[in-house]
Amino acid sequence: MAREKSSKDNAQALFNSLRSAYAVTPVNLKIIDLYVGFAVFTALIQVVYMATVGSFPFNSFLSGVLSCVGTAVLAVCLRIQVNKENKEFKDLPPERAFADFVLCNLVLHLVIMNFLG
Amino acid sequence: MARSLIGFMVLLLFLSTCEASPIYQPISVCHRSAALVHFSPDHGSFKSLEETYEALRTFDVLGIQKKPNVTATACRLISEAVGSSSSTPKDLFYALKANSVAKCKINDKVFQGIITRLNAAVNDASSLLDFHYSVGGLVLVKSSKPDVHLANADGIFRSVKAFSQGDGKWRYSSNNPESSAFAAGIALETLAGIVSLASSELDQSLVSTLNNDISKLFDSIEKYDNEVLYFDVMLGDGHDHQGPLATTSSIVRGLTAFAALPGNKILGLANFFLGVGVPGDAKDLFNQIDSLACLESNRQGFPLALLMVSIPLILFLPSTVLSLTKKDSLQVKVNTVLGLNPPPLTVKLVGAFTSGSKDASLVESQELGFDAGTGLHNLNNLPKSIDVGSYTFVFEIVLHKPEDEKVYVTGGQKKVPVFVTGLIKIENAEIAILGSDLGSIETQKKLDLAGQSAVSLSANHLRKLRVSFKLTTPHGLAFNPHQVLLKLRHESKVEHLFVVGNSGEQFEIILNFLGLVEKFFYLSGRYDIELTVGDVVMDNSLLRAIGHIELDLPEPPEKAPRPPPQPVDPYSRYGPKAEITHIFKAPEKRPQKELSFAFLGLTFLPLLGFLFGLYRLGVNLKNFPTNTVAATFAVLFHVGIGAVLLLYVFFWLKLDLFQTLKLLGLLGVFLVFVGHRILSYLAATSAKLKSA
Numbered sequence: 001m002a003r004e005k006s007s008k009d010n011a012q013a014l015f016n017s018l019r020s021a022y023a024v025t026p027v028n029l030k031i032i033d034l035y036v037g038f039a040v041f042t043a044l045i046q047v048v049y050m051a052t053v054g055s056f057p058f059n060s061f062l063s064g065v066l067s068c069v070g071t072a073v074l075a076v077c078l079r080i081q082v083n084k085e086n087k088e089f090k091d092l093p094p095e096r097a098f099a100d101f102v103l104c105n106l107v108l109h110l111v112i113m114n115f116l117g
Numbered sequence: 118m119a120r121s122l123i124g125f126m127v128l129l130l131f132l133s134t135c136e137a138s139p140i141y142q143p144i145s146v147c148h149r150s151a152a153l154v155h156f157s158p159d160h161g162s163f164k165s166l167e168e169t170y171e172a173l174r175t176f177d178v179l180g181i182q183k184k185p186n187v188t189a190t191a192c193r194l195i196s197e198a199v200g201s202s203s204s205t206p207k208d209l210f211y212a213l214k215a216n217s218v219a220k221c222k223i224n225d226k227v228f229q230g231i232i233t234r235l236n237a238a239v240n241d242a243s244s245l246l247d248f249h250y251s252v253g254g255l256v257l258v259k260s261s262k263p264d265v266h267l268a269n270a271d272g273i274f275r276s277v278k279a280f281s282q283g284d285g286k287w288r289y290s291s292n293n294p295e296s297s298a299f300a301a302g303i304a305l306e307t308l309a310g311i312v313s314l315a316s317s318e319l320d321q322s323l324v325s326t327l328n329n330d331i332s333k334l335f336d337s338i339e340k341y342d343n344e345v346l347y348f349d350v351m352l353g354d355g356h357d358h359q360g361p362l363a364t365t366s367s368i369v370r371g372l373t374a375f376a377a378l379p380g381n382k383i384l385g386l387a388n389f390f391l392g393v394g395v396p397g398d399a400k401d402l403f404n405q406i407d408s409l410a411c412l413e414s415n416r417q418g419f420p421l422a423l424l425m426v427s428i429p430l431i432l433f434l435p436s437t438v439l440s441l442t443k444k445d446s447l448q449v450k451v452n453t454v455l456g457l458n459p460p461p462l463t464v465k466l467v468g469a470f471t472s473g474s475k476d477a478s479l480v481e482s483q484e485l486g487f488d489a490g491t492g493l494h495n496l497n498n499l500p501k502s503i504d505v506g507s508y509t510f511v512f513e514i515v516l517h518k519p520e521d522e523k524v525y526v527t528g529g530q531k532k533v534p535v536f537v538t539g540l541i542k543i544e545n546a547e548i549a550i551l552g553s554d555l556g557s558i559e560t561q562k563k564l565d566l567a568g569q570s571a572v573s574l575s576a577n578h579l580r581k582l583r584v585s586f587k588l589t590t591p592h593g594l595a596f597n598p599h600q601v602l603l604k605l606r607h608e609s610k611v612e613h614l615f616v617v618g619n620s621g622e623q624f625e626i627i628l629n630f631l632g633l634v635e636k637f638f639y640l641s642g643r644y645d646i647e648l649t650v651g652d653v654v655m656d657n658s659l660l661r662a663i664g665h666i667e668l669d670l671p672e673p674p675e676k677a678p679r680p681p682p683q684p685v686d687p688y689s690r691y692g693p694k695a696e697i698t699h700i701f702k703a704p705e706k707r708p709q710k711e712l713s714f715a716f717l718g719l720t721f722l723p724l725l726g727f728l729f730g731l732y733r734l735g736v737n738l739k740n741f742p743t744n745t746v747a748a749t750f751a752v753l754f755h756v757g758i759g760a761v762l763l764l765y766v767f768f769w770l771k772l773d774l775f776q777t778l779k780l781l782g783l784l785g786v787f788l789v790f791v792g793h794r795i796l797s798y799l800a801a802t803s804a805k806l807k808s809a
Contacts, residue, residue, distance in 0.1 A: 027734055027735070027736070030734055031731065031734065031736065034727055034730040034731065034734070035727060037723075037726075037727070037730075038723045038724060038726060038727035039723075041722075041723035041726070042720055042723045042724075045716065045719050045720050045722070045723070046720070048716075049716040049719075052708070052712070052716075053707075053708035053712065053713075054705070054706065054708075056705040056706075056707065093800045093803075093804075094803075095796035095797070095799050095800040095803075096796070096800070098796065099792055099793075099796050102758065102792065106758075106761055106785075109762070109765055110765065110768075110777070110781065113765045113768050113769050113777075114768070114774060116769055
């Protein structure tokens with residue numbers, strides 16, 4: 001019982017520490033995280049829909065899911081490059097990273113639109 | 118003009134109805150209309166003197182009245198030819214020949230001129246045709262001027278005789294080796310003319326040498342059907358290819374001129390010319406009519422024609438099919454070849470024989486009654502011994518006056534095939550289905566073959582089908598027609614034919630289906646039954662569908678023969694083909710609209726969540742550049758991104774990839790430029806802040 005309580009307490013403590021650590025992240029990173037979450041959720045909804053009604057226009061399903069996943073991936077890349085704590089990209093101006101993000105997204109979506117059918 | 122055209126068309130129509138008859142019939146109305154059609158002058162005149170002569174001679178022999186303008190134009194042509202000093206002997210010859218028919222007036226001076234010219238032509242002649250025209254012309258002049266003579270007749274006779282080859286054929290000239298029988302006729306005519314023109318008697322030995330040539334000519338005569346004699350084009354006749362009609366015609370003219378036609382050959386030659394029927398062109402018609410006139414006429418204007426030419430008499434039946442039902446009577450007509458009335462005579466029916474049998478005659482020898490009004494010899498009631506069938510009747514002509522026998526040739530007994538038709542009685546017609554036991558009758562129905570009724574039967578393979586009937590002739594005798602057939606036709610068009618056998622009058626056929634199962638290809642179903650009873654002497658031949666039978670046959674075994682494929686209508690190849698039913702993939706099951714819209718709404722939820730989250734984070738636009746230029750660029754940057762996204766929407770909706778890429782290129786350049794400006798400005802601003 002005490003162990004249960006302690007594991008529950010442990011989980012709670014872990015969660016709280018994560019929450020507090022997260023609170024100090026800069027706002028722009030939080031925006032990016034939110035964007036990633038939005039993309040992933042959209043993808044999930046599409047998967048659930050496909051599971052419900054069948055994958056008939058499979059190319060459409062793929063392009064939808066890939067659009068979400070792709071843009072999430074690009075957003076993650078942007079977060080890595082914009083994060084000041086990341087020493088690797090110290091010399092890269094965040095505007096440049098943002099420009100890359102926008103460009104890659106546009107190319108991704110061109111391909112997606114072509115594949116959408 | 119229109120009237121003559123209509124008249125011409127009427128003649129042509131009439132001519133088309135004249136058929137060639139297998140029995141040799143004398144000249145008839147058909148020949149007259151043919152003459153009018155073939156010898157119709159072009160604007161009243163003929164193309165040449167030769168054609169003028171042929172037309173006039175044909176009209177004269179056939180007794181056709183010439184139109185006055187035809188004679189007038191003919192006379193004009195003739196007088197032109199005889200008056201002109203540049204006419205060739207050929208022109209003079211044909212002009213004089215035409216004149217002998219047209220009888221135009223030619224004055225003495227012209228005659229003298231002609232005589233001089235022709236005499237000169239005779240002396241200058243080198244080929245057979247030269248001699249023919251010049252001598253022939255002089256002979257024609259002699260009929261008006263009896264004191265015309267030929268000097269040196271002996272020498273000229275020898276010159277023409279030199280053209281003979283000795284085998285019956287004559288050459289046209291001494292340096293041309295071609296020879297023909299046609300030339301023989303021309304030569305004989307020329308030689309006869311020389312004999313008649315000689316001022317003193319020719320050496321008889323010369324004339325008698327011709328007998329050899331004439332007999333050689335007769336050696337080459339051809340025979341046909343035991344009744345027809347003619348001279349054919351002999352082998353190696355070279356370029357001068359005249360047909361048998363022209364060749365025989367020329368020889369008849371030549372021999373008649375010499376009066377050397379033997380009496381026994383006249384009828385055969387007459388049959389040849391009559392057998393031609395109505396010739397198809399003018400030259401053939403002239404040859405036919407002229408030769409028949411030669412055969413018929415006693416005198417040709419040559420003193421040598423004494424008593425050798427005999428007139429053939431033609432016996433024929435206007436109808437060789439006699440119907441017992443209509444009570445036709447046997448009618449016989451006798452005419453000369455040109456269709457003129459014969460001397461008083463009687464026709465005797467010597468005998469009647471069934472075709473192909475050598476039994477005794479079925480009738481006694483009897484005379485036929487003569488009807489002076491119609492010119493027909495009748496036998497009003499056919500003897501009782503003549504039933505339906507095909508017979509050969511034998512006739513004989515008996516002349517009343519004994520002196521006519523020297524002048525006319527009757528040809529002895531003449532055999533004529535005659536068909537006697539009548540109604541055949543079909544009685545006791547029955548159709549029955551028999552059981553497998555002997556004599557057991559399952560179904561029996563009477564057949565009404567005269568009516569339209571149809572019977573309907575059914576049987577299986579253990580049964581038999583029997584069809585029986587009785588056939589009798591009008592005189593009550595048994596009759597065996599040429600065709601008595603029973604046909605069974607399946608619904609799939611497969612047919613089977615059976616011959617119905619007979620014993621005497623009774624005809625019967627029994628089809629045992631047990632033995633026929635394989636022949637019928639094991640096809641069960643409905644079979645239509647058709648009966649055919651036919652013969653040429655039946656007035657009531659029948660081909661009737663008498664009903665149908667439902668046959669139940671066993672299943673075909675593995676190796677059973679398949680029925681032969683039925684002929685396909687050849688034109689169905691070009692007709693429409695069968696409709697093709699395409700097999701499409703069944704469309705996928707699509708979800709309901711409501712479900713799809715629900716999920717569409719659900720997709721927007723994360724977006725709303727994102728926007729809510731942004732609000733919670735306190736996102737604001739405070740960092741938006743205040744600098745006007747920078748602000749413009751910032752705005753343009755966002756507009757550019759928005760434009761690209763809009764382009765993508767259009768790409769999905771309407772555009773194709775290439776159009777999109779084109780526009781994307783333009784927009785991209787713009788976006789890159791604008792983006793670079795604003796982002797570099799922002800970077801510069803933040804760097805300044807950092808360093809500050």
